[in-house]
Amino acid sequence: MSKMDIITDGYCINKVIDKVKSKIGDKAAEQLKQTAVEVVQNCVHFYSITFGSGDVGATGTGFVSQPHKGKIADGTTGLIYGKVQSGKTNTTIATLALAQANHFRCFIVLTSDNTCLGEQTADRFAEQLKGGPRICNWKEWRNDPEDFATNQLLDYMKDTGVVLVSTKNKSHLDNLLKVLKYSKASSVPTLIFDDEADNASPNTNEAKQAKKGKETVPDSAIFEKIGNIRKEVGNHIYLQITATPQSLLLQNINHPCKPVFCAALPQPGDSYIGGNLFFSDNSKYCCTKVELEELDQLKKQGGKINPGNNWDIPPGLRLSLCCFFLGSIYKIESAKNSEAKYSFLAHIDHKRITHSTLEKVIRGFIAELDKALRGKLSAAKREEAMKWLNQAYTELSETAKNLPPLNDLVIELEHELRNAIPKVIDASNPDKGLKYSSGMNILIGGNRLGRGVTIEGLMITYYGRDAKQKTMDTVHQHARMFGYRQELLDVTRLFLPQHILEDFRAIHEADEGMRQAIGDDPNNIQITPVWVGPTLKATRSNVLNLAAINAFIPGSHIFPRAPLWKASEIRKDVEELDKLLASYETIGEKGEYHEVEIDFLIKIISCIKSHYWPGYPWQDDRVKDLLVQMKTQDISKGRLNVVRGKTGKGLELTRQEPSAWGGFGFINARVLNKPKTEYPNVPTLLLMYEKGENKEHWDNQPLYLPTLILPKNKFVFMFNYSEAAEELEDDIDFQD
Secondary structure, eight states, X not given: OOOOOOOOOOHHHHHHHHHXXXXXXXXXXXXXXXXXXXXXXXXXXHHHHHHOTTSSSTTOOSSOXXXXXXXXXXXXXXXXXXXXXXSHHHHHHHHHHHHHXXXXXXXXXXXXSOHHHHHHHHHHHHHHOOSSSXXXXXXXXXXXXXXXXXXXXXXHHTTTOEEEEEESOHHHHHHHHHHHHXXXXXXXXXXXXXXXXXXXXXXXXXXXXXXHOTTTSOOOHHHHHHHHHHHHTOSEEEEEEESOOXXXXXXXXXXXXXXXXXXXXXXXXXXEEOHHHHHSTTOTTEEOOOOHHHHHHHHHSTTOOOTTOTTOOOHHHHHHHHHHHXXXXXXXXXXXXXTOEEEEEXXXXXXXXXXXXXHHHHHHXXXXXHHHHTTSSOHHHHHHHHXXXXXXXXXXXXXXXXOOOHHHHHHHHHHHGGGOOXXXXXXXXXXXXXXXXXXXXXXXXXXXXXXXXXXTTEEEEEEOOOOSSOOHHHHHHTOTTOEEOGGGGGGOEEEOOHHHHHHHHHHXXXXXXXXXXXXXXXXXXXXXXXXXXXXXXXXOTTTSOGGGEEEEOTTOEEOOSEEXXXXXXXXXXXXXXXXXXXXXXXXXXXOOOEEEEHHHHHHHHTTOOEEOOTTOSOXXXXXXXXXXXXXXXXXXXXXXXXXXXXXXXXXXXXXXXXXXXXXXXXXXXXXXXXXXXXXXXXXXXXXXXXXXXXXGTSOSOOEEEEEEEOOOOSOOEXXXXXXXXXXXXXXXXXTO
């Protein structure tokens, strides 16, 4: 696509960039501006080819010359995606400022129906957009939309332009539609920013409509209202913004919300804390000393706490709090800003009763710990308190190399601890937004502290949200621990159970694979789905379990976690493989790499059987489908290596339980290095011929253990774990 002639500077955009430089650095700020330039170029381009040239761009008039009426125009949807907490709002603000310089005049900003997030977003736009359009939000016009529009917006609409911020609440969107009508927004070019566009905005009734027809089943309410807004401001570009675009990218090609262009945010700057930090193997910033039993204990108490036994706090929660107390004191004493804020986030459930339980447990523990340290309780209590703080000190010392002596921190903690008052942030809290105190803040909540909300000074996260029906995008959006907080890195920790860590890790890896594929060519959005089970349809949260959507990551290696090994199960298949592989009798520790047809690799995989292991990508039929799909991507050949050991009689590998196989499976990093380096663009199948002897816990039956190395191409294969997607309930609420 040819670059459009647009204005790339101006008072408002320059002010925005100057402001963010102080937070994310000069280089990251310039990258942010370049992304905004790319987005606006796309907006001007697609607006012009859809509605005619001359309205927007460097020489635009700022007025609609050819009004569009009727259904939403095709080709008017774009996507801005970046990592969780990586600066999407800054990019949106910069894009808006630059679009205003290029004669867009009406700007609609839609946020999730979350008051905390809505107010946070509205405040950030008002704070950062200086010298640009008039900025207002849903609270200003909710009492009388017509009066507000005619008396406060009409004059600005065709002048500097206006920014209208609204949550995706039914009544708020109805009022917004009225404001747009009375302020004559249809007469000017419009840009709609849908923040968290994969949340609430999609048509969650689409699957029902596919079964029963649109005449029988109406569109879901929020989708319909956003559609009405898009029709009201006919000449517009609709920008979806999210860190989790899976459901948007997997829509049908002709869907009105299917992106026609994509702008990927640049890799976050050096000060960004993200998934690579927490979810890499043996991460020092992720602590799994949280047992499932303690989460059950907190969730099942129902608020009935024994006030005479406040020391009875689960050990994982206790350690996480003690780490927060010591880390906060360390930062308070060393920080240049005396008003700095540090936060502890507890997110284990969506239920208010659990929030109340947590608040009582934490409040009681703080009170007892405070009194024990100040000598108001017995010597034994103080000794026990010091023991727990010493455990936290040891944990933090793994990464915080400049921690003052523990006794010095405790002296200061004795004066600060009583001010660490836990706050429940949910619908029962009269404060709609987040309010912080200088120093320590302990926040407890669920959905209101989930998707999109930035937690200021977040240091310690205690996470135990374990929904029965997990969704990939919702769980990933719970990663509030991500963000630009390099100054807190050394004392940052994520506390969670091992099995939830594995969920996060799998989601993170799939997300990275998707980004690698899209990020290489953001103007050419291609995700190839590999589907086991029903035909892939438009992805909607009430139809598909998005936790089951995953991706084979380009350049990675996969293997079966639970290969079949009993003679009665595999003897015939091994005999068939012996025949197929008879000409690959190379003897040697590493074997040789032979060029073979993809069809031959498929035939081999068809003779290898395994049990499916939840959460891991290898599934026999899925891997065969993966190889079949590669042929559609012009990959017709691959590499095969049959490793038979030094003597050629087979290897002597000890059988492991599925969860015990390491990240390299049946082989080691040294063996993987050669094919990944020398054959990066084709699949490579490594077959380890195993003797299968009883002494190594097999069944005295030889077998072939496979590892498949995926080509490092510009596409990613997405798939769904579910074998019965059509049986999922239509009305699942993925927010809880």
